[in-house]
Amino acid sequence: MATIPPPITVPQRSERPSVSQRAHAERTVRTLGRRKVVNGLMIGLTWAAALVATLPLLFIIF
Amino acid sequence: MIVGPRPLEEPSSGLAARLASAGVGDRVYRVAITLFAACVPLLLLLIAAEIARAAWPALRTFGFGFLTSSAWDPVNGAFGAAPALYGTIVSSIVALVIATPLAIGVAIYLSEFAPGWLRQPVSFLVDLLAAIPSVVYGLWGIFVLIPLLRTHVVPFLKDTLHLGATPLFSGPNYGPSMLAAGVILAIMILPYISAVAREVLLAVPRSQREAALALGATRWETIWGAVLPYARSGIIGGVILGLGRALGETMAVTMVIGNTHEISSSLLSPGYTMASLIANQFSEATGDLHLSALMAIGFVLFVLTLVVNALARWLVWRVARSA
Amino acid sequence: MPPTDASPAATRTALDVQDLSAWFGAQPAVRGVSVGFREREVAAIIGPSGCGKSTLLRCLNRMHETVPTARVEGRVLLFGTDVYADGISPIALRRHVGMVFQRPSPFPTMSIRDNVAAGLRVRGGGAPSRAETDRIVERALRRSALWDEVKDRLKASAIGLSGGQQQRLCIARALATEPAVLLLDEPTASLDPISTQKVEDLLYELRSEVTVVIVTHNMQQAARVSSSTAFMLAGELVEMAPTARLFTAPADARTEAYITGRFG
Incomplete structure (x- = not known):
């Protein structure tokens, strides 16, 4: 998760985006890495939940 | 081109008779199913009335104080439901707090991430938890869970997380406790919540997931922003189903909760629940007032269950309406 | 009629598909397609059911790979960047x-406003401010010709809208993140004629700002909204030409057979 992929560049439209919109786009690129970490973390948590939920039965039976 | 029905001005007499007899059959059927359907609420009312009648002596003697009193003295004839009411609610809340995130996590895993070959076995293992008899859970609680809590979990909570200073985890832990009951209940209601949540999540249309993915959402954001909101009223229904199970569970709880008439803020202390109180004392009740007090406990449990279900209906209705 | 009605500045290729193949499991859906979609044009992809036109479209924003067992080979250059490159x-x-998509898919638990803002909000962090969001929502709804119909009930549920309004809401939702390219997969297949007309008018308006690729099974629709049209058959691109030419003087006999209604 260390490398943030290169941003995809698309040409500006004739109507230029506002400054805040551009800042917003830049924030988007910056937060992409963090979003991916959250994504991986939460997916990992659901794996962990599945593992934990199957344990009681195994404990009880064996 | 749709061919119209033949004109009905002159139906044959046979057809008319058949039509008439079919009408009779419909009426008989309607009356019959109405009666059967009416039986269910009628039965509920009868049960409620019977419990209330049996509980009446105790309710008349103690009045509203029955709900707030902590006394339980069969010898002197003083009874109060407060510790058992408190224990029922708190152990169920502990169970929900543990089981809900776990069950939803499992449901999400199974509906979104599990590889095909793992989906069936994991579903099966979790669902099987519902098939284990209550008394087996109780035995497992006594021989495995309580020692585990005492030697590992409680020291971890107190020493590593320093939760000993909070009221919830204060005081010593001798063994049977509200926490043990909550954990047992959590394991017991887990399969119900996760089965409902899994089915509800699987029923979310693929178009909802694709719409979120196409907006640039990660898989988790898709689940959090589109799938879970779509499924929320169904998931709430599953949680309420689990809560209903937890409130009424008797055997396993009786075996691990310690059966003590005390209200303690600490989850490490023993307690009582209404269901286990009735189960423990009903066969050896001394005197009419004692028996009546137990019936009054049953009545309170009955009302509590009704209130919880009504609340759940209201919650699901509100969530569905805001959708 | 001129071959294209694109604005003079629009000569670049927005999406350049190079030798693209796609599979569902072992089943090929797209076979070695190479095609270019020019900037600020409406391009249509037509073909009979099952010809791979939707799959081709879904390869352009990598939605194809979200289906289990799906596989893609080849390159798709978005303004020169290969979207299938590592990283x-x-x-x-x-x-x-x-x-x-084909069926309108508004998020049912969200209001109209929140639906449009979903692309801005669904991200983990850095969502724009309230005022900024309101501005973006209004702009997106105006561009999708829905603003006048919903401006008084932005907080109402999106479920209360008609099917055509829901589809334009989905277009607004897609436009809110200011994409350079908008892909539409049979967007009017489930709509009535009047709603269809509204969506088509809207696409015509959008062409000055966004590159539009629309998959349709309706040849009249392709003729009405697009400046160039690609015809696909059995996973292969048969030909791509300016719309007027494709429908009047197709180069390939199979195209002619299709547009004259001899199959499909």
């Missing part, structure tokens, strides 16, 4: 290449 995130790509 390119499909998450980031899809913000630049928006998509609208």
Whole structure:
């Protein structure tokens, strides 16, 4: 998760985006890495939940 | 081109008779199913009335104080439901707090991430938890869970997380406790919540997931922003189903909760629940007032269950309406 | 009629598909397609059911790979960047290449406003301020010709809208993230004629700002809204030409057979 992929560049439209919109786009690129970490973390948590939920039965039976 | 029905001005007499007899059959059927359907609420009312009648002596003697009193003295004839009411609610809340995130996590895993070959076995293992008899859970609680809590979990909570200073985890832990009951209940209601949540999540249309993915959402954001909101009223229904199970569970709880008439803020202390109180004392009740007090406990449990279900209906209705 | 009605500045290729093949499991859906979609044009992809036109479209924003067992080979250059290159995130790509599906799919638990803002909000962090969001929502709804119909009930549920309004809401939702390319997968297939007309008018308006690729089974629709049209058959691209020429003087006999209604 260390490398943030290169941003995809698309040409500006004739109507230029506002400054805040551009800042917003830049924030988007910056937060992409963090979003991916959250994504991986939460997916990992659901794996962990599945593992934990199957344990009681195994404990009880064996 | 749709061919119209033949004109009905002159139906044959046979057809008319058949039509008439079919009408009779419909009426008989309607009356019959109405009666059967009416039986269910009628039965509920009868049960409620019977419990209330049996509980009446105790309710008349103690009045509203029955709900707030902590006394339980069969010898002197003083009874109060407060510790058992408190224990029922708190152990169920502990169970929900543990089981809900776990069950939803499992449901999400199974509906979104599990590889095909793992989906069936994991579903099966979790669902099987519902098939284990209550008394087996109780035995497992006594021989495995309580020692585990005492030697590992409680020291971890107190020493590593320093939760000993909070009221919830204060005081010593001798063994049977509200926490043990909550954990047992959590394991017991887990399969119900996760089965409902899994089915509800699987029923979310693929178009909802694709719409979120196409907006640039990660898989988790898709689940959090589109799938879970779509499924929320169904998931709430599953949680309420689990809560209903937890409130009424008797055997396993009786075996691990310690059966003590005390209200303690600490989850490490023993307690009582209404269901286990009735189960423990009903066969050896001394005197009419004692028996009546137990019936009054049953009545309170009955009302509590009704209130919880009504609340759940209201919650699901509100969530569905805001959708 | 001129071969294209694109604005003079629009000569670049927005999406350049090079030898693209796609599979569902072992089943090929797209076979070695190479085609270019020019900037600020409406391009249509037509063909009979099952010809791979939707799959081709879904390869352009990497939605194809979200289906289990799906596989893609080849290159898709978005303004020169290969979207299938290592290190390119499909998450980031899809913000630049928006998509609208066959069935309107508004988020039922969200208000109209929140639906449009979903692309801005669904991200983990850095959502724009309230005022900024309101501005973006209004702009997107105006561009999708829905603003006048919903401006008084932005907080109402999106479920209360008609099917055609829901589909334009989905277009607004896709436009809110300011994509450079908008992909539409049979967007009017489930709509009535009047709603269809509204969506078509809207696409015609959008062409000055966004590159639009629309998959349709309706040849009249392709003729009405697009400046160039690609015809696909059995996973292969038969030909791509300016719309007027494709429908009047197709180069390939199979195209002629299709547009004259001899099959499909």
